[in-house]
Amino acid sequence: MESSDLPPDLKSLEQRLAARSRPQPPAGLRPRVLAAVCHELAAQPARTRRGGAGFWQYAAAAAAGILLVLNLLMSMGNRSDIPASRVANGVDVQEAAARICELVPFITPEEAMREALVLRAGAHLEMVPQLRLGVSGLRALRQIEEGPSWVTQ
Amino acid sequence: MPATPDDLLEGLAAGREEAFVALYDAYGARLFAAACGMLDSREEAEDAVQDVFAGLVQARARLRHIENLKAYLFASLRHAAKRRMGRAKTSQFDTAEVAMPAAGAGPDAEVSHRLEVALRRLPREQREVIALHVDAGLTFTEVAAVLDLSANTAASRYRYAMEKLREAMKESQRGIV
Numbered sequence: 606m607e608s609s610d611l612p613p614d615l616k617s618l619e620q621r622l623a624a625r626s627r628p629q630p631p632a633g634l635r636p637r638v639l640a641a642v643c644h645e646l647a648a649q650p651a652r653t654r655r656g657g658a659g660f661w662q663y664a665a666a667a668a669a670g671i672l673l674v675l676n677l678l679m680s681m682g683n684r685s686d687i688p689a690s691r692v693a694n695g696v697d698v699q700e701a702a703a704r705i706c707e708l709v710p711f712i713t714p715e716e717a718m719r720e721a722l723v724l725r726a727g728a729h730l731e732m733v734p735q736l737r738l739g740v741s742g743l744r745a746l747r748q749i750e751e752g753p754s755w756v757t758q
Numbered sequence: 759m760p761a762t763p764d765d766l767l768e769g770l771a772a773g774r775e776e777a778f779v780a781l782y783d784a785y786g787a788r789l790f791a792a793a794c795g796m797l798d799s800r801e802e803a804e805d806a807v808q809d810v811f812a813g814l815v816q817a818r819a820r821l822r823h824i825e826n827l828k829a830y831l832f833a834s835l836r837h838a839a840k841r842r843m844g845r846a847k848t849s850q851f852d853t854a855e856v857a858m859p860a861a862g863a864g865p866d867a868e869v870s871h872r873l874e875v876a877l878r879r880l881p882r883e884q885r886e887v888i889a890l891h892v893d894a895g896l897t898f899t900e901v902a903a904v905l906d907l908s909a910n911t912a913a914s915r916y917r918y919a920m921e922k923l924r925e926a927m928k929e930s931q932r933g934i935v
Contacts, residue, residue: 610913615920618927622877622892625870630790634804635782638811642778645815649773 698725763827770814771821778811785828788894789835795889796839796882809838829903832894836886836904843882876926884919891916 611619701721706712712720738746769777789810793803813834814821824830877885890901902912 611917611920615917615924618920618924619892621869621873622888622923625873627791627893628794628800628803630787630807631800631804634790634807635786637804638782638786638808639775639779641808641812642815643775645812646773646775649815 698722701725767821767824767827771818773815773818778814781814781831782811785831789831791893792832792889793835793839795877795893796836796886797842802839802842806835806838806842809841810834813838826900826903828896829900832890832896832900832904833906872927872930873923876923876930879926880919880922884915884922887912887916888919888923 698718698721701724702714702717705717705720706714709717766777766780770781786807789807790803793806794800797803797806810831814831821827877888880888887901887905890896890904891898896904898909898913898916901907901916902909905912907915
């Protein structure tokens, strides 16, 4: 619908409305509005600079996230209840535990696993001599290290 | 001064002061007239026009994507007016703000005054549609875009507002006679 669709009396009212003196902006409004525009334009670069603060906020958040992940990883690393089957060569240990259970029927599976672990650890031990020297033995050992006494004499 | 509307939009988006000056010179008076129709005082209308321009600067990065700058301006004005209406403690227009015609100003001045007072007593949404169509010179398609209505609804609302205004004028005439 356009204005021409109005009945004659409303059309005439519309013409009177359009012909009435409309409020004119005061002379001071133009400089006031343009001053506000300048003020906002000057303030905009300051807002852009706040992007730097945004970067640091992002960096701080990222650092906090990394610390959290590290903390979780360390917590998991310190867990002592890792199943034996996850240990390296755990299959061998489980087979050994099963064999122990067969051979010793009254042993519990946990105890059999523990025995198997001990056996496996023992398999990697290297034989070393256990020295139990007395004072005279230590003196003789030192003499051996220093070489025969007749050479220096 | 920007040669085309696209140049004007480009200048506004780039934050060039002369583009804002050109925009004020093109639309400032109509924005103010429409704001006076929407709000209860001239001071509020001045503030609303200033809000529109300050908002334009803040949102200037988005201005390149605007298709109808005129509709965008008046929609911004409407939002600014609504914010101001929300803050206003009283919502009734003080008819004392409408200047009385000078003694011996003639029957036209008298009718004009009665028309202004009757207009001020209409509900806000009817005043709004009259302000946008008559005072700001927007087509019904543009009024519809500003008010987020269909063009038919905008036209119907305008007609209803005009009928109410006619009734108010008749009552006012009876009061004088």
